[in-house]
Amino acid sequence: MRSYHILMIYLFSYAKLDCKRQLHLLLRSVNGASGTSAKNLLLGASLWREEGAYLHLEIGPRSYSTSTMTERFDCYYCRDNLHGKKYVMKDEKHVCTKCFDKLCANTCAECRRPIGADAKELNHKNRHWHEDCFRCAKCYKPLANEPFSARDDGKIMCGTCGSREDGNRCQACYKVVMPGTQNVEYKNKVWHEECFTCFECKQPIRSQSFLNKGDDIFCGPCHEKKFAKKCFHCKQPITSGGISYQDQPWHSECFVCRTCRKGLAGTRFTSHEEHVYCVDCYKTSVAKQCNGCKNPITGFGHGTNVVNYEGHSWHEYCFNCKKCSLSLANKRFVINGEDIYCPDCAKKL
Template structure:
């Protein structure tokens, strides 16, 4: 069966190396709206294949169009199949990765500063690396403590609970939940020997809860604005 100059549906076009540039209504200048594909009798294929808009970070292939298309890479008129991506038309072999220069075959691709990149090169050049596993982060990235983490890898260094959305403490570059921090790493108050979770008073070569740093005689708290004296290694307010 000779299919030249007969309408071919897009899904059949890939199996038949045929030119469909001449599919026109002889009486009208626009494309025929309803025809039967000469291969599969599929209807309305003209509207489906000849003018496809591209979404962000996706490319689509289309059969030849009667309207002249100019390739964004070589600036020459496209007479056969073309791709639409980044708001422009391309010869399929000319839509290439900015880094490796290989044609991008995937329908999904990545961009950086308006340039297309294949997945492999985009990961190599731009993906952040997880501090915990040293592997690229391809989905959600948690930024904490000056580094980047996979969401599932940003966990407490003690009990291993997830820390995203919670309060945590930095202990020598490792995150800890408050419970583990207080039980294992928090400074102990000189007055009550309990962990200090908030601001501490540093005095007499030790750390104190603010309410625990008090006069050893009158037992009134000594604030940071007050001066104090030392009696037998214990703080005393000036009045006492």
């Protein structure tokens, strides 16, 4: 205990002396002590502080002394004095540039080398680059002062390459369709305007109408030539307004009465020997005359069945016995001149 009191008095006596001299004197006193007592003295001294004059001693590999008179400023790792030297603040600790480069520097995401204290560093989403390493992965353009995009695979790209990589691709040439360029969209697919061509003639369709057959696109003329049905009458393609009769396609303007040329689409008509006629022309020009009522047999209206016998024709409802008016359709009858009779009436003639 005597040595301890002597040391404390000794320290206080030299408290106003130069800091380095105090430390030197202190270490000399400690060196004079032995064993455990010397260690205890140092520990006691490290906790000692007096108002007005300060002396603070830290023991261990990071020990340094500070004073309000001449304050020390050391690297957190190597303990080198940093007065007049470059240093870096890392987690609120002062670090010399050498230790920073070796122990604290971030690793460049491109070249995998440390980004030193003297290098310019760029970071994005917890990744770091040297300024010279921050380039487009496609065209290698420096991007330190340029707009860029970060892809899901980690690649950094300039605006132009990013648009090409992420943009819609043309269904014909598979190249990117750049925003703002002329293009054609059809069924959720996109083409360059010059790539949207007819499958048959290979000419760009541009603003004209087109038709598709499966996945192939055709201009109007080529589609008509290749796929349109041919009119039964004129043998030309039917593009619109066609009608069907007896499983044959017709232009509506071709489906007309043979005699008067009246259009028959949507009206009553009949046919004779592969020609079609309106009702009026059929009655006057084609239909047979009933041998009973002397009117044309058209097949329209009441009673469409016809009875033919030896070059004569009757409406079914006109084929009756001349005397008793009994219907003779599907029955035995007797011809007398141009008249017909049932067997019973024929016996009475």
